[in-house]
Amino acid sequence: MEMDIRISVGNKIKELRRERNLSQEELALLSGLDRTYINSVENGRRNISIISLEKIANGLRVKIRNIF
Amino acid sequence: MEMDIRISVGNKIKELRRERNLSQEELALLSGLDRTYINSVENGRRNISIISLEKIANGLRVKIRNIF
């Protein structure tokens, strides 16, 4: 059975953010996105675009590949 | 200098599609997206979402990781 990609991506972002001891607000600042949006992405409620995903990957200092 | 991710993703999709000898229309059918949309993605004009990217990856029979 298939895992919703919004959920798996959100979980991965949350995991990487916590490993780096960042708050959602700090990650928002680092990635140039809104804090409430980061929250909804982490919780699998948003279908993020590749440009926003790249911003988050940059904020987390990982390559996009590592979010999938 | 940074390559626009819309362009690098579009180029990669086009490359994988051609390796599989698929037309844009065939890929559209396999992935459940509109042909004209596939065209604009391949040409770097659209900021595709992860759900649509997953559909294209499925149509190409690759993992999303391999499109980045």
Place this chain on the structure above:
DNA sequence: CTGTAGACTCATGTCGACT
């Protein structure tokens, strides 16, 4: 078969406010 255009609907991403 590919590329583009225009018109359309609905979701992304922003922001202020509250728990």
Place this chain on the structure above:
DNA sequence: AAGTCGACATGAGTCTACA
């Protein structure tokens, strides 16, 4: 610090049509 809400502007994704 994290989660959610409602309003908003912009853009994703569809569809018909034509070169």
